[in-house]
Amino acid sequence: MNNTTPQAYWFVGATWAGDDQSERFITDGIWENGYDTKYTDHVKSMQVGERIAIKASYTRKNGLPFENNDRAVSVMGIKAIGEITANPGNGHAVHVTWNRVDPVREWYFYTYMAALWKVVPGSSWYADALIAFTFEGQEQDYDRFRNEPFWKDRYGDTGNDPDPRSKPEISLWPINKQSKGLPASNGYQEGYREAVNFCQAGVDRDEFVENLRNGDYFNKYTPLSCRSIFSNLKRLGLIEHQDNGLWYPSAAGDAFLEEEAPDSLTQRIIESAFGFAHILRYTHEHPNIERNALFEKLKNLYPQWTTNYAPSAVLAWSKGLGLINDNEGEIIPDPLWSILAFRPSRRIARTSPPFDTRQNRR
Known part of the structure; x- marks a missing residue:
């Protein structure tokens, strides 16, 4: 031996x-x-x-x-x-x-x-x-x-998808389960791609935070802010906990890492975070809507948003994901994502969602 x-x-x-x-x-x-x-x-x-x-x-x-x-x-x-x-x-x-x-x-x-x-x-x-x-x-x-x-x-030789950029059907989460806003992030999809990438060998939460603070996009973030990124990845289903106690990219996370356009991330954000599908609906119905008018519509839908902080973060993410273009304050939607979000399997609310008094007023 x-x-x-x-x-x-x-x-x-x-x-x-x-x-x-x-x-x-x-x-x-x-x-x-x-x-x-x-x-x-x-x-x-x-x-x-x-x-x-x-x-x-x-x-x-x-x-x-x-x-x-x-x-x-x-x-x-x-x-x-x-x-x-x-x-x-x-x-x-x-x-x-x-x-x-x-x-x-x-x-x-x-x-x-x-x-x-x-x-x-x-x-x-x-x-x-x-x-x-x-x-x-x-x-x-x-x-x-x-x-x-x-x-x-x-x-592989038999793995050629005839339309690898085809978009999935959008299925919105129930309104009371959607997160009310998504904080702005350095790099947006590329920052999240780096964060998921750091999980490939398996990490615990402390290792994740340390990796993130030594990376390209979140090196100025506090440990608390990095833990928030970790929580967002969990909520979006991009990382998963395995039996050895470590976190790894999920199947959706692996797909996100391999996509040039962040379709997996985009789909999950539209479905699970309040405001994204609404932005697509409003810009679909009112092309070139002004930014401030869009903010007011979102705040009317969710009155706990008393400032432009949360709506502007949603708009910044939408721009970072390629959902919309901001042409000097006039918002133009991406045609394909707009159509999908305008006709999802779950209707987009046109009225205020139920209040949750535990939500922060931002």
């Missing part, structure tokens, strides 16, 4: 709060953990002689070297590869002899968003393929990945 522990290969990020540290790491011959406490045990476990790569994770829909059925694909760009030469054991840094990868080599499908990823050879065929691609210069077998069961329905 072979008790030898397999050598680990490390894929690490180099962006701290939107600031790319790659050049500094390569020049100084180091890699540093950007977190105070997270990943420290992993960093301490890194061994001299193990291979390491700087990577950047993102998605792409166009210009891919394979047929992607008009869907966005997860990408990991390999920017530099190296070998660990020393580990001080402080959990925050290792010394590395780096070799820059120029141009960046792009790897698809089997990717990881978090700042540190330990890949063990022999754990799966796709892990071995990633290691060979990154450190041995081999090419990726796109067709094998596209037709692997996990990806086949979306990217």
